[in-house]
Amino acid sequence: MAAPAAALPPLYLGFDFSTQQLKVLAIDGNLNVLHQDNVQFDTELPEFRTQGGVHIHSDGLTVTSPVLMWVKALDLLLDKMKRTGFDFSRVRALSGSGQQHGSVFWRRGASETLKQLDSAEDLFQQLQDAFSVSDSPVWMDSSSRKQCQDLQAAAGGALRLAEITGSRAYERFTGNQIAKLWQSRPEQYQDTERISLVSSFAASLFLGSYAAIDFSDGSGMNLLDIRTRTWSQTCLEATAPDLDGLLGTPLPSASVLGPVSSYLVHRFGFSESCRVVAFTGDNPASLAGMRLQQGDIAVSLGTSDTVFLWIQQPRPALEGHVFCNPVEQRAYMALLCFKNGSLTRERVRNQCAGASWELFSGALRNSPLGNNGNIGFYFDTMEITPAALGVHRFDRDDNKVSSLSPEAEVRALVEGQFLSRRLHAERLGYSIIPGTRVLATGGASSNRDILQVLSDVFNAPVYSIDLSNSTCLGSAFRALHGLAEQSGLSFFDVVKNVPEPQLVATPHPTAAQVYGHMLKRYARLEERVLQETCP
Structure with a gap:
């Protein structure tokens, strides 16, 4: 007879919303990998007509991904796990990563939609109208050269911008993509209630409310002052109006953002005590995995x-x-x-x-x-x-x-x-x-x-x-660390038993x-x- 869930050791989930697929990995408290699964965007979600997970536009410079594809991939992945008998009630914490530099624009009213999700319906159906921009700019995009030049000029030059934000202006970086949207499609910008990175967007789907951008992924935007770990007012003002309110306050990468949404509790059997730890970018998550x-x-x-x-x-x-x-x-x-x-x-x-x-x-x-x-x-x-x-x-x-x-x-x-x-x-x-x-x-x-x-x-x-799987593994390690840090444990205390x-x-x-x-x-x-x- 199977042991009751309460008697089974807790699990920690790490998700990776990468360019071509969505992956998940589960570890136990001893850091053993117990479950892995994935959804390939091109083959399992062919209706979005992506190649390599993206749409390359006719100008050859603009590269985007359908934001609802990522939502539907999560529906599909969680359903797959449920069908294999994965016990969500054992999950004590989860975290994840997203492809760096991608951005998601939530439409006005989306926060209410997130709060009122119906557990009888999938996310894809309920979030159809939640985004003011249907195709999200991603890291392969190189269509914002003018905005990069403007930002560097406003900051006092490329090197000065690098000293503030950690990098000179890059076309794929989120700040320059936001500036391009504001300048070319102001009505969509004005219809936006919140701007997320792919990582914080993904965390929001688990929280049932807008998730904060973490310091680490936030520093790949040309907007965050990497020393004060706050938004640079110079960069915000050079990008678009009212931007600090749309981005929210960034938080440390080990922050526990809150419990999983009641939607996940009722639809998949997550425990109400399961915590969501801030998601981060794929490269920072890989550093954690290594x-x-x-x-x-x-x-x-x-x-x-x-x-x-x-x-x-x-x-x-x-x-x-x-x-x-x-x-x-x-x-x-x-x-x-x-x-x-x-x-x-x-x-x-x-x-x-x-x-x-x-x-x-x-x-x-x-x-x-x-x-x-x-x-x-x-x-x-x-x-x-x-x-x-x-x-x-x-x-x-x-x-x-x-x-x-x-x-x-x-x-x-x-x-x-x-x-x-x-x-x-x-x-x-x-x-x-x-x-x-x-x-x-x-x-x-x-x-x-x-x-x-x-x-x-x-x-x-x-x-x-x-x-090979360092982003997912790093995300699972970070989920465990997010909980442990509240008890004063460092990341390396948490992962010390991983084989050298x-x-x-x-x-x-x-x-x-x-x-x-x-x-x-x-x-x-x-x-x-x-x-x-x-x-």
Whole structure:
């Protein structure tokens, strides 16, 4: 006979409203994953006619997603869980994440609709008229260039805006999307009662009332002052009228927002005591899922290379993004994206190592740290960080050369990529401290010789970590942390029993000396490359 629900251990749910799907994961108090499910937007909700979860408009710049698709996906997901016998009464807390930079515009009167939901009907039917904008701008949109220029001018320049909000103006960032709506469709803006991020919109569906934007996702809007953690009046006034009232007051990322709605209690059997912890962006949730700590850096080695940083004293710059940290209120996280990642590594492998990773690895093992002074910049496509293009090679005397030996080329590529990751991380305020770990993930993290170079360049041990479900897992961890914080427990108290990542490389004894000197040269040569390619 099954044990009564009260006798069964409590569960914690993490949701992820990502670009292409909605996912959920359930953990118990010992952090074991007990349930996973998902809804794929394109295939399971074909009536919305999305490709990759989005609509790309005829101008090629405007990219949106139907907000009611996300609502219907939640109906579908919760129904799936119910059909499999998932016991919602065991859930003590839930949290979640949303694709960063997406925005949702609630129509006047929607708050009343949320409060009066009928548990006999699904959300999709009841929220048909709840949104003043039916297709939400998402992170792939790049149609707000004019608004970005206006915001930077109002703030006193791109760098000043970065110092306030953590990033220069980006077309996908929510503030610039709001400004575009106000300027191009003022009647829809005036019909708006509340503006949410995808994350706070999703939390609102669970609360049955408008959920606050959390500090971490809020710092990806070009509107939040990342030091005071309040809306920047300068940015608000440059964006649209009466905006602070439409956004609501931002809250710490571990905030318990309240109990789940009576709608969820009656329709799915949630406990009335189940709490909703603030939702955040997908990148901050991923940092929580990886359990990054002070001094850590995570390097995702994929088609693009992405660097996640935990930093204490941020130095926002014209490149990269600084966000409020989702698990430690006084700290920050930063993100850097590098377009030339695995595809560039594969091209050099094909040209210099006979298309063989084994030969590529052998070239790394057989060449010295520092590559006899040879340094390379490999930007097959226009790079994001820095904005440069082309292949540029230098010998030990900083003379430009047209080619290197195959072995030296392989090492110049890998060292150059990791010197770049370290240089730009340090420019945002990252510093290597005792106990620093490099957490490596993505396709190239399976190559131990590449990871050895990573360890040497950063002069820190490298650990292998699986990021495949880090956003959902991070959201579930944060649900547990939201409750535990009320008892004085930190995020790391809560997740201390998660298995540690696997140590795969430690730095060579001479690495600090070799790469400390080389990093300064690399910075100097990067300036030269930028001047040559972008005079």
